[in-house]
Amino acid sequence: MRPSAAAEVVISGGGWRLPREAIIALLVLLVLWELASRNAAVLGVPAFAIPSLERIAKSLITVTWVDVVVTVARVLGALLCSFALAALIAIWMYCVPRVERYAYPLVRLLMAVPVISWILFAVLWFKHVEFRIGFVLVAVCGPLFLVDMLSSMKGVSKELRDMIHSFRPSTSQLFRKLMLPAILPALLTSWKINLSLAIRVVTIAELVGAVTGMGHQLSVAQELFSVADVFAWTLVLVAVLFALEAVLNQIEARVLRWRV
Amino acid sequence: MSGLRIQAQHLRKQFRQSANGVLITAIEQLDFVIEPGEIVAVVGSTGCGKSSLFDVMIGLQAPTAGRLLIGDREPYRDFNGFRGLIATVFQQDRLMPWRSSLDNVCLPLELIGLAPDEQHRRARGWLERLGLAAFTDAYPHELSGGMRQRVAIARAFVLQPAILLADESFGHLDEVTAAELRETFVALARECGSTAVLITHQLEEAMSVGDRVLVFAKPATVLADIRVADWPAERRGELREAIQLTLQSNRCDERIARLAVQQPADAVIEQLGARDKHEQSDQAIKANGR
Ligand SMILES: Nc1ncnc2c1ncn2[C@@H]1O[C@H](COP(=O)(O)OP(=O)(O)O)[C@@H](O)[C@H]1O
Ligand SMILES: [Mg+2]
Numbered sequence: 001m002r003p004s005a006a007a008e009v010v011i012s013g014g015g016w017r018l019p020r021e022a023i024i025a026l027l028v029l030l031v032l033w034e035l036a037s038r039n040a041a042v043l044g045v046p047a048f049a050i051p052s053l054e055r056i057a058k059s060l061i062t063v064t065w066v067d068v069v070v071t072v073a074r075v076l077g078a079l080l081c082s083f084a085l086a087a088l089i090a091i092w093m094y095c096v097p098r099v100e101r102y103a104y105p106l107v108r109l110l111m112a113v114p115v116i117s118w119i120l121f122a123v124l125w126f127k128h129v130e131f132r133i134g135f136v137l138v139a140v141c142g143p144l145f146l147v148d149m150l151s152s153m154k155g156v157s158k159e160l161r162d163m164i165h166s167f168r169p170s171t172s173q174l175f176r177k178l179m180l181p182a183i184l185p186a187l188l189t190s191w192k193i194n195l196s197l198a199i200r201v202v203t204i205a206e207l208v209g210a211v212t213g214m215g216h217q218l219s220v221a222q223e224l225f226s227v228a229d230v231f232a233w234t235l236v237l238v239a240v241l242f243a244l245e246a247v248l249n250q251i252e253a254r255v256l257r258w259r260v
Numbered sequence: 261m262s263g264l265r266i267q268a269q270h271l272r273k274q275f276r277q278s279a280n281g282v283l284i285t286a287i288e289q290l291d292f293v294i295e296p297g298e299i300v301a302v303v304g305s306t307g308c309g310k311s312s313l314f315d316v317m318i319g320l321q322a323p324t325a326g327r328l329l330i331g332d333r334e335p336y337r338d339f340n341g342f343r344g345l346i347a348t349v350f351q352q353d354r355l356m357p358w359r360s361s362l363d364n365v366c367l368p369l370e371l372i373g374l375a376p377d378e379q380h381r382r383a384r385g386w387l388e389r390l391g392l393a394a395f396t397d398a399y400p401h402e403l404s405g406g407m408r409q410r411v412a413i414a415r416a417f418v419l420q421p422a423i424l425l426a427d428e429s430f431g432h433l434d435e436v437t438a439a440e441l442r443e444t445f446v447a448l449a450r451e452c453g454s455t456a457v458l459i460t461h462q463l464e465e466a467m468s469v470g471d472r473v474l475v476f477a478k479p480a481t482v483l484a485d486i487r488v489a490d491w492p493a494e495r496r497g498e499l500r501e502a503i504q505l506t507l508q509s510n511r512c513d514e515r516i517a518r519l520a521v522q523q524p525a526d527a528v529i530e531q532l533g534a535r536d537k538h539e540q541s542d543q544a545i546k547a548n549g550r
Contacts, residue, residue, distance in 0.1 A: 163354040166318045167368045167419075168343035177370065181358045258358045258399045 051228035059232035064217065071206065071213040072240060074130070075198045078137030082194070085138065086145035091175065093146075094153045104150075111143045115201055119208055129209045136205040141194045152186035153179055185259070188252045192245060199241045214240075263296035263455030264345070264422045266317065270326035273312045286312035288479040290326070294472075299449055299456045303466035304476030305507055310459045313480060314427045317457065318348060330423055344372045347416035349429040349445070353408040355400040355415075361387060362396040365414045372419075386414040390444065406437040413441065417448055424449050424456040431462060442469055463503055467496070475503055477510050484516045 030053060036043060037050040051059075093100040118139045122132040156179060164178045206215025214233055221229035273287035286309035294300050304310050315321040316328050319335030319342060327334060335342050347368065355364045365383035374382075387396050390410040400408055409429065416424060426445065430438040442458075446469050449456040458469050466473045467488065475484040483506050491499045502513040 159350070159352060159354050160356065162315075162318075162320055163348070163350060164367070164371075165320060166346060166348045167371045168340055169371050173371055177367065178356070181356065184358075256358075258401075 048225070048227050051231060055228040056231045056235070059226070059228040060235065062229075063232060063236055067212055067214050067217050068236060068240060071202055071215065072244070074133055074206075074213065075137070075195070075202050078134050078202075079141060079191070079194060079198055081134065082138045082142040082145050083191075086142050086149055090146050090149040090153065093150055095171075100150070107143050107146055110139065111147070113139070115140055115204065119205055122205070123208055129211075132208060133202065133205045133210065133213075137198055137201060140201050141198055144194055144197070145190055148186060148190035149183065152183040155186075156182045185252075185256055188248065188256070192248055195244055195248065196241055199237060199244075203237065262422065262453045263298070264331040265296050265329075266292075266294040266423065266455060266457065267329040268292050268313075268326070269329065271313075271316065271323050271328050272325040273309065273316060273321065274324045275312075285309075285479045287316075287323075288477070288481045290480055290482060292474060292482055292485065294455055294457065296455055297453050298471050299446060299469065300458070300472045300474060301466035301470035302457060302459045302474045302476060303463055303503070303507070304461065304480065305478055306461050308476050308478035309480035310461070310476065311427055314348075314425060314459055317423075317425055318346060344368075344419055345421055346423045346425065347419045347421035349409075349412050349416050349424075349426040351428040351432065353400070353405075353412040355408055355411055357400050360397050360399055361392060361403070361411045361414075364400070364411055365418050368415060368419045382418055383414070386418045387411070389448075390414050406433055406441065409433060409441060410444075413445055413448075417452065420452055421454055424452075424454045425459075426457070427459045428461065429458070430465065431460065438465075439468075445469075463500060463507070467500060467503075473503070475506050475512075475516075483510070483512045486516055 033050070034053050037047075037052040040047045040050050043050075089103065093103055115136070118136045119132075122135045126132045126135060160178060160182065164174060169177060202213070203215035203218060206213040207219050210216045214237055218230060218233045221227075221233060268290040271287055271290040272285070275284045275286055276282070277284060288309075290313065302310055302313070312321065316323055317330070317335060319339050322336045328336075330342065330346070333341055335346065355361075356367070359367070362380065362383050365387060366379045369379040369382060384393075384396060387393060390413060392407060392410055392414070395403060395407065400411070403411065412429075429445070430442050433441065442465065445458075446456070458465075460466050470488060473484075473486045473488060474482055475486070477483045484503070486499070486503070498515065502515040505513045506516065
């Protein structure tokens with residue numbers, strides 16, 4: 001379920017500076033693309049299926065930014081909701097082992113449900129479009145956050161827990177002074193993984209009834225057989241993901257500066 | 261803050277091993293009294309239950325039977341009643357890697373809700389006393405093992421606690437650093453007037469720190485209770501040998517036996533009150549027959 005390979009690529013591509021190899025690889029890809037586009041007939045593919053770089057660039061100019069903003073807002077909103085919900089339940093499960101024993105199997109069950117099923121459930125159960133999209137994202141990302149949080153809380157060293165307990169902290173002090181800072185690196189990793197997952201899920205969720213957003217624009221482009229538009233929107237999606245990743249990396253560098 | 265009395269009364273601690281359910285006795289039967297302001301070393305071989313006693317004294321573990329009293333309360337039952345009274349130095353420094361030295365030392369003061377200015381003033385003062393004035397902003401990974409342990413010592417003393425507990429706190433450092441830190445620790449503990457218990461498996465360390473040395477059997481009972489001052493300097497070699505033999509044979513060497521404190525069973529039972537009287541009187545009889 002966890003898109004680890006994809007996450008790795010994204011994480012390494014998330015910095016501000018691109019290494020020279022990455023630039024060269026991208027240029028090679030562009031050149032190959034352009035060659036393929038000009039020789040589509042030779043390859044036995046209709047010309048519109050591999051639009052030229054120029055054609056894609058023209059489509060890129062016509063990208064409607066309001067759709068980008070709407071989609072990003074949906075993703076961030078849903079991730080924040082998932083995170084808050086997961087944090088509450090994870091803390092509850094951590095503090096009360098019995099709750100964990102009952103709830104954990106259910107969480108695993110939720111994690112095993114395919115994304116497409118969540119989308120179908122959303123259509124069956126809810127009318128409101130925003131609610132449908134939010135539901136799908138929370139259903140997909142919430143359990144991941146929860147499992148990550150719970151396992152990292154359990155991974156906080158007994159040594160540090162005993163140390164702080166010897167000073168008699170209140171429960172809220174325990175979480176603020178020890179648990180939160182101790183699991184912060186894991187939380188940030190969890191955010192990165194969920195972000196790339198959410199960006200990809202939201203586009204599918206937006207196919208269902210939405211009249212805004214990048215997913216909706218992708219489906220419009222497909223209905224109009226505008227392949228260049230499909231490519232343009234895909235590029236924008238990837239760029240948005242990388243930009244958000246870069247923001248997370250900046251945050252990480254700042255809050256984890258104590259690390260060697 | 262002046263020290264509090266620490267008292268073990270028929271203290272027993274057993275663990276059930278999670279893998280096979282076998283019951284392990286870590287502390288067989290402990291009876292001792294440590295007076296307020298005393299500095300006592302506890303020495304025993306590895307696995308004899310020293311850390312288990314440490315955990316009971318901190319209040320992290322409940323005794324299986326008997327009682328451990330600090331003042332007139334039990335640290336486990338009255339857990340929050342001891343906020344600000346107990347401070348510990350563990351074997352590893354146990355510093356929070358995300359906090360600077362200063363912020364690590366502030367931690368206990370944050371937990372008792374002291375104003376931030378006052379926290380910083382006190383923490384800075386203790387770091388200076390421990391020779392770390394230039395390292396207040398350093399993170400633990402930027403410090404040597406000895407320096408980290410100094411920060412941990414500052415974190416314990418910043419509370420000016422009634423009870424100071426150290427479990428093998430200097431054993432992993434090189435000898436020179438360990439001796440230096442031990443000396444600092446004892447001097448500061450005396451100055452604070454805290455009751456201090458230093459746990460160690462090293463005889464040399466035990467003999468060099470304490471007013472008293474408690475020698476533990478395996479599982480823990482007090483084999484010998486030695487007042488170091490009773491032994492003139494020229495007989496220290498003999499004392500060392502006697503303790504060594506005691507530790508090796510798990511039986512009290514005759515030369516130190518006469519100094520072992522024997523608590524009259526009646527007095528103990530009286531202190532314990534009616535609770536579990538039956539079982540405890542059995543134990544007391546056994547203890548006396550030992
Ligand atoms: N939490 C625990 N669960 C099970 N057994 C334990 C636990 N803590 C300690 N023990 C056992 O109790 C005995 C004493 O351990 P410990 O107090 O750590 O000894 P020491 O500190 O003197 O080396 C050992 O046999 C150890 O395996
Ligand atoms: Mg130990």
